[in-house]
Amino acid sequence: MHLRPVGADALLLEVDSPLDWFAALDAERSAGRLAVVDIVPGARTVLLDGVPDPAALAARLRDLAIDPAAVPHSPPLVLDVVFDGVDLPFVADHAGSSVAEVVAALTGTELTVAFCGFAPGFAYLRGLPWSVPRRPTPRTRVPAGSVALAAEFAGIYPTPSPGGWHIVGHSDAELFSVDRTPPALLTPGRTVRFRAA
Known part of the structure; x- marks a missing residue:
């Protein structure tokens, strides 16, 4: 994972599996453990927008483990x-x-x-x-x-x-x-x- 600041209150994550990261980060936000306004997946990135403290979140994300098997899947x-x-x-x-x-x-x-x-x-x-x-x-x-x-x-x-x-x-x-x-x-x-x- 590579993190890049975007403006004053956003982070861009360059990751191998953007959808897995999107699902995990969205679950963290839904549980109230992640304060961001928007999570936007791309082809090879995930943008976190509206981040109150980008430096603190960047440090936390480096320790976050993503388990693709834990990502919920809905019927097609x-x-x-x-x-x-x-x-x-x-x-x-x-x-x-x-x-x-x-x-x-x-x-x-x-x-x-x-x-x-x-x-x-x-x-x-x-x-x-x-x-x-x-x-x-x-x-x-x-x-x-x-x-x-x-x-x-x-x-x-x-x-x-x-x-x-x-x-x-x-x-x-x-x-x-x-x-x-x-x-x-x-x-x-x-x-x-x-x-x-």
């Missing part, structure tokens, strides 16, 4: 997906598989929300059996609900936006709503399974 959230994406043939060719085999792999794999970003409700889902390069030229508009792949991640676009990921299907899941707590359907650490609709 099943999302219906229509696999009709324009880039399915490219993904199949890149994976050395047929379109049917790609769909079987996507529906047979449990994915995990590694972190969120890009847009409210957009989750980076890790666990794909292969990696897919980003498109050489991003699309200027990707429809809301598009299920897409890039690098080692899958994601679902919550709103229409530009995007450089390969579209493999679409889902009607409401990924973000200000009337829900939490507003995002997919939060870090959540497991997800796609079901062919």
Whole structure:
């Protein structure tokens, strides 16, 4: 673990397993043993924001042991997906598989929300059996609900936006709503399974 101060009241942890650290730190906060405003996991980091005493917390974190086996796991959230994406043939060719085999792999794999970003409700889902390069030229508009792949991640676009990921299907899941707590359907650490609709 490597710790870096960020501004006057935040710490950035560079760690090997950000989700395990996120879960453990969130449990510490829920139990009242960690005073921070926000805990934000990234691909290789965890940001602790709103830290009253960053130096004291840094010293405490160096002694904190993280046990991945102790991280609670909820049942996967099943999302219906229509696999009709324009880039399915490219993904199949890149994976050395047929379109049917790609769909079987996507529906047979449990994915995990590694972190969120890009847009409210957009989750980076890790666990794909292969990696897919980003498109050489991003699309200027990707429809809301598009299920897409890039690098080692899958994601679902919550709103229409530009995007450089390969579209493999679409889902009607409401990924973000200000009337829900939490507003995002997919939060870090959540497991997800796609079901062919």
